[in-house]
Amino acid sequence: MSMTNNYELYKVFYWAAKTGSLTKAAKNLYLTQPSVSHAIKQLEERFGIALFYRNSKGVTLTQEGAVLYSYIEQSQILISLAEEKMAALKNLDSxxxxxxxxxxxxxxxxxxxxxxxxxxxxxxxxxxxxxxxxxxxxxxxxxxxxxxxxxxxxxxxxxxxxxxIKLQDCFVTGARYAELRGVVLSLDKLLQYPVILFSRNSRARMAITELFQNYGYTLKPEIEVGSVELLIEFARKGLGISYVTREFVAKELEEGSLFEIQLDVQLPPTHxxxxxxxxxxxxxxxxxxxxxxx
Amino acid sequence: MSMTNNYELYKVFYWAAKTGSLTKAAKNLYLTQPSVSHAIKQLEERFGIALFYRNSKGVTLTQEGAVLYSYIEQSQILISLAEEKMAALKNLDSxxxxxxxxxxxxxxxxxxxxxxxxxxxxxxxxxxxxxxxxxxxxxxxxxxxxxxxxxxxxxxxxxxxxxxIKLQDCFVTGARYAELRGVVLSLDKLLQYPVILFSRNSRARMAITELFQNYGYTLKPEIEVGSVELLIEFARKGLGISYVTREFVAKELEEGSLFEIQLDVQLPPTHxxxxxxxxxxxxxxxxxxxxxxx
DNA sequence: TATTTGTCATAGACATGATCTATAGCTCCT
DNA sequence: AGGAGCTATAGATCATGTCTATGACAAATA
Missing domain, CATH: 3.40.190.10 (Periplasmic binding protein-like II)
Known part of the structure; x- marks a missing residue:
């Protein structure tokens, strides 16, 4: 087996072939010319094939060297691309x-x-x-x-x-139930109003249902809707009291199209x-x- | 200046990714597991990016590792092909x-x-x-x-x-000049017969022309032909005496359809x-x- | 024709760093 | 709980990649 197939040698070979000069290859690789010379010799000995013609102007590939180069060139280009790509990933450019x-x-x-x-x-x-x-x-x-x-x-x-961040769920409603503004309700009082809940089996819905159960009540929604948008919309239109995340209705609370129902129990915050x-x-x-x- | 992007590390990375195990990679590379572990770590530090998830069953590529692998895999495959090709060239299989x-x-x-x-x-x-x-x-x-x-x-x-090998040029002819068989001719006697020479400016023709000149004669062919085949054919058909390489008419000399003209001077051999x-x-x-x- | 300037090759010294052994920590499975 | 996989870490060792110095050779230059 190819024990010490130093792939590093291919890099040296690539630059030697590409520049046509061991000296220039050495400069590109921040090596000395004898190192490059030695590296090429190693490759040639490993293959038992001469890769370059040496002459006084530099080196040129032999037939076999040219064959090797056709593969190694592609390989080196891929490695360069890989390194560029990794740099891009590191810089979050890609x-x-x-x-x-x-x-x-x-x-x-x-x-x-x-x-x-x-x-x-x-x-x-x-x-x-x-x-x-x-x-x-x-x-x-x-x-x-x-x-x-x-x-x-x-x-x-x-x-x-x-x-x-912490989120606080709460019950909100609109002008239709204006009489509830500023009033502190108990849970059973609240149940006398139509409650609108999220229809999907969400964590928030499970939590509030459980809370009512712990106090001995059963929370059964009058209306179930499929999105937070509809919870808001239905409450504004006066269809009932929606259970929503306070932070998600900040705008409506501020402009007054919705207001929060005060309860005599603390609803648990979630994060x-x-x-x-x-x-x-x-x-x-x-x-x-x-x-x-x- | 250890700018040394050791490409060897990519080979280790390739096998680690391919086998999904540092231990298996080590076996494939004839290394120990700590060496592989160290090599991967070096790569990760160079890129500043984690390449593998380590778990108790081995390693799997991270997103970024998978990106790197897509390049390195191709690169390594090319290198393998290159090495196979070089082996084939060495064995003269290609x-x-x-x-x-x-x-x-x-x-x-x-x-x-x-x-x-x-x-x-x-x-x-x-x-x-x-x-x-x-x-x-x-x-x-x-x-x-x-x-x-x-x-x-x-x-x-x-x-x-x-x-x-040594080649000996000579004059040959066929049955039409059967009277010359066994006769030793001088150069001037030969010139009384029609001589057939190769038309192209070949080395052989120049040599024989020069030889005649050295003896004070001018060799001027009666017929010039464009191939050795025609030299043979024309001599056999009795059109004259052809100047050919003896080794190239061995068959005709043996079967007797041509015979060699003896001369009183030694024609120079060529190699x-x-x-x-x-x-x-x-x-x-x-x-x-x-x-x-x- | 002699000189300079470039090329690559060789030899030997040196130090880097790749690799090893030994061990620890972890997770999963029995 | 123990065993049997993994991988990570630490420290010692030594192989080998790299250097400096020099040589040989060829081509351009004067």
Missing amino acids: GELRIGGSDSLFKHYLLPYLEDYHHNHPGIRLHLNHGTTPEIITFLKEGRIDLGVVRMPIHDSQLEVRES VGIMTMRNMPLSRAASSFIALVQ | GELRIGGSDSLFKHYLLPYLEDYHHNHPGIRLHLNHGTTPEIITFLKEGRIDLGVVRMPIHDSQLEVRES VGIMTMRNMPLSRAASSFIALVQ
Whole structure:
């Protein structure tokens, strides 16, 4: 077997052939001419074939040397391209970033970061995958995404979770129920009003349902809708009281088209968690994005 | 200035990625596992990018590692092909052999060697270039042929000439001049018969013309023909006395369709010379062919 | 024709760095 | 809990890549 096939010799060969001069090759490689001479000799001895004609003006390839060069040239070009590509990846001039999360988190939480990131690194291709929390975790474990953005808590020993901003869910409604403005409601009082919940089996919905159960009540929504947008819209139009994330309705609260219902119990806050695979190096793109978000 | 981008590291990387295991890579490379581990680490530090996920079952490529692999894999495959090709060239399983010479030498001198060589090395492509001696020398110097086969003497300091078999030119004729069989002729007597010479300005023709001049005679051919075949044919048909190389008419002399004219002077013998460029390594194919001929 | 200036080759000294052995830490599986 | 895979780390060793100095040769120059 080819024990010490030093591939380094091919680099020397490449430059010697390309420049037609051992001296020039040496300069390109930051070596001395005898080193290059020695390297070429090694190759020639390994193959048992002369690769160059030596003359007083430099070197030219023999027939066999030209054959070797036709392969080695391509090989060296590929390596150069690889090195350029790696430099680009390091500088975040290229690459891709694959994020998993819910649509609402993308729209209301990640969007400004995504815009910022894309602006600073236009060469990085962004892939957004939406899904439920279990789906996102599966994507992560299958290597289909680099990071997942979901609500805490997450308990999975394979995952590393970074806690990001706190979110507070709350009940909101619009002018139709103006009498509730400034009033502190108990849970059972609240249930006398039509409640609008997110239809999908989201973590937030499970949490609030459980909270009502702990107090001995059953939370059964009058209306179920499929998006945060509709939760907001329905509450504004007076169809009922929507359970939403306060931070996601900041605009409506400020302009007064929605107001928050005060309750006599504290609704539990949740945090956004940024999940990655534990013990797996992050891609440059992913780690720089996480640094941006945190 | 260890600018030394050790390309050897790519080979290690290639095998680590290909086998998905540093241990297996080490076995393939006849190294130890720590060496491979160290090599990968060096690459990762050079790029500032993690290339592998390490886990208890081995290693798998990171996104960036996979990008690198896509280039390096091609590069390594090319190098493998190059090494196979060089081995084939060394074993004379492939390659080409370009010979220059006159048509008559090809046909009457080289043909059996060419057949033999082609039989033993069917992978070597043969290129035959015919031309006059000066043309052959030019071809050699331009690198268009590997060796030239011409008549001696050759005087050119750039060329290395190997003397091959001796050839003896002579005058022959056929039954029409049967009265000359066994007779020793002088040069002037010979000139009373129609002489047939090669039309092209060959070395052989120049030599015989000069010989006649040295004796005070002028050799002027009755007929000039363009090939050795016609020299033979015309002499057989009784059109005159042809000046040919004895070895090239061996068959006709033996079967008696031609006989040699005895002269009272010794015609100078010539040798076949095999020319190559001095100070230039021969291709494997060329040197093995020369060894066969000599 | 002698001189200069370029080329590559050779020899021997040196030091870098590739590789080894030994060991530890980790995860998974029995 | 123990064993059987992995890979990572540390430190010693020595192979070999690289250097300096020099030679031989050829071509351009004067």
